[in-house]
Amino acid sequence: MLKIRVKVASSHEIVFEKGGLLNIGERVFDVVKGKKVMIVTDDNVAKLYLETVKRSLAAKGFEVFETIVSNGEKSKTPETYLKIIDNLGGAGFLRVDTVVALGGGVVGDMAGFAAATYMRGINLVQVPTTLLAMIDSSIGGKVGVDLTYGKNLLGAFYQPKLVFVDVDVLNTLPEREWQNGLGEGLKYALLGGGRLFDIVDAKSVKEDLEEFVYLCASYKVKVVEQDEKELGLRRLLNLGHTLGHAIEKKSGFELPHGEAVKYGLALILQASTKVGGDADDLKKAACMLAKYGVDCPYDVKELLPLIKNDKKAESEAINAVFVRRIGDCFVERLSFEDFAKLF
Ligand SMILES: NC(=O)c1ccc[n+]([C@@H]2O[C@H](COP(=O)([O-])OP(=O)(O)OC[C@H]3O[C@@H](n4cnc5c(N)ncnc54)[C@H](O)[C@@H]3O)[C@@H](O)[C@H]2O)c1
Structure with a gap:
C-alpha cells in the first residue's frame, strides 16, 4: 500500500x-x-x-x-x-x-x-x-x-x-475515458520529468499503472500544498490547457478533453522555444508526445481568437505555461497579442 x-x-x-x-x-x-x-x-x-x-x-x-x-x-x-x-x-x-x-x-x-x-x-x-x-x-x-x-x-x-x-x-474504463486521463498524464510528465517522463516516453503507462498514478498524484499534491487556493503556482497545472480549451471549443466539444490537451501541449512546446526553453529538452519532449499522435486538426491561427473568450484569459491577459526544460515549467503573464506572436 x-x-x-x-x-x-x-x-x-x-x-x-x-x-x-x-x-x-x-x-x-x-x-x-x-x-x-x-x-x-x-x-x-x-x-x-x-x-x-x-x-x-x-x-x-x-x-x-x-x-x-x-x-x-x-x-x-x-x-x-x-x-x-x-x-x-x-x-x-x-x-x-x-x-x-x-x-x-x-x-x-x-x-x-x-x-x-x-x-x-x-x-x-x-x-x-x-x-x-x-x-x-x-x-x-x-x-x-x-x-x-x-x-x-x-x-x-x-x-x-x-x-x-x-x-x-x-x-x-472505456478507451475514450482512458485517453482523457492520459492527456493529463502527458502534462504531468512534462511538469514533473524524471521517472514520470520515462514511463510515458517508454509507453509503459499500463504496465506501470500504479506507479504512474502515484507519481502524477504526488506532483499535484506538491503544487497544491504550496498554493491551495490557486493564487499562483497552481496555474502550472494548466500546462497545455489554454490552447487545449480552444481546441475543445473549436471541435464543438466533440474532441475529448484529454486529446485536446495533448494537442495543446504540442503547440506550447513549439512556443516554448521562443521564450527561452532548452532546445534539446523541447525536442525530446516533442518526440515523446509524437508517440501519442499530435496531429492537431486545426491551425493554431484559428484557435487563437477562441482563447480570448476563455475565462482563464482574465481580461485579455493570459497566464501562459511554458516548458523551460522537462520537469521545469513556468507561468508567464502575457497580453493576448504577445501570446499570439509566439505562433
Ligand atoms: N476538481 C478538479 O480539480 C478537477 C480537475 C479536472 C477535471 N475536473 C472535472 O472532472 C470532470 C471530468 O471527469 P472524468 O473525466 O472523470 O469524467 P466522468 O466523471 O464523466 O467519467 C467519465 C465516464 O466514465 C465512466 N466511468 C467512471 N469510472 C469508470 C470505471 N471505472 N469503469 C467504467 N466506466 C467508468 C463514467 O460513468 C462516465 O461515463 C469534469 O466535470 C471536470 O470539470 C475537476
Whole structure:
C-alpha cells in the first residue's frame, strides 16, 4: 500500500491499494466517526462497483445510503446537486456523517460540493474511478457544479478526509475515458520529468499503472500544498490547457478533453522555444508526445481568437505555461497579442 500525506489546512492521506476496493469500509472507518455514509455515484459506476463498496462499508457497521446520478457532464448541475442535498437531509445526515464520492470527476466534483455545503460541511471521501479523477480531480479540493453560463461556476475549495485509489477499477474504463486521463498524464510528465517522463516516453503507462498514478498524484499534491487556493503556482497545472480549451471549443466539444490537451501541449512546446526553453529538452519532449499522435486538426491561427473568450484569459491577459526544460515549467503573464506572436 502506498500513501501520500497531503499537507494542506485540512491534512489527509491519499491511499493507493491495488484491489483494495473490497476493503474500502476499513479505510473509511479509520478516518470518520459518524455512522451514516451516503455513496454518490453515477449509473455506469453503480453497475460495476456500488455493491462492493456498500458491502464493505456495511461490514464495518456503517448505515449506508446511495444517490445514483446519470453519468456525464450533463449531470453536473445545481439540480442534481440539490438532489444529493435532499437525500442527505431526508436521511437525517449530521456533521459527523460522510459522503463517499465513487466515480469520475463529475461525481467527485458534485458530491464534493454537496459535502462542502450540507450543514456547512460534512466528511468527504473521494474514491476516484477514472484515470483523470485519480491523477487530477480528486486531489486539491476543488469541488463544484456547472451553471448554464459556464463550467464549475458554482463551487468551493473543500478537502476530503481521504482519497482512496484502487487502480484495478480502471480495467473497466472505456478507451475514450482512458485517453482523457492520459492527456493529463502527458502534462504531468512534462511538469514533473524524471521517472514520470520515462514511463510515458517508454509507453509503459499500463504496465506501470500504479506507479504512474502515484507519481502524477504526488506532483499535484506538491503544487497544491504550496498554493491551495490557486493564487499562483497552481496555474502550472494548466500546462497545455489554454490552447487545449480552444481546441475543445473549436471541435464543438466533440474532441475529448484529454486529446485536446495533448494537442495543446504540442503547440506550447513549439512556443516554448521562443521564450527561452532548452532546445534539446523541447525536442525530446516533442518526440515523446509524437508517440501519442499530435496531429492537431486545426491551425493554431484559428484557435487563437477562441482563447480570448476563455475565462482563464482574465481580461485579455493570459497566464501562459511554458516548458523551460522537462520537469521545469513556468507561468508567464502575457497580453493576448504577445501570446499570439509566439505562433
Ligand atoms: N476538481 C478538479 O480539480 C478537477 C480537475 C479536472 C477535471 N475536473 C472535472 O472532472 C470532470 C471530468 O471527469 P472524468 O473525466 O472523470 O469524467 P466522468 O466523471 O464523466 O467519467 C467519465 C465516464 O466514465 C465512466 N466511468 C467512471 N469510472 C469508470 C470505471 N471505472 N469503469 C467504467 N466506466 C467508468 C463514467 O460513468 C462516465 O461515463 C469534469 O466535470 C471536470 O470539470 C475537476
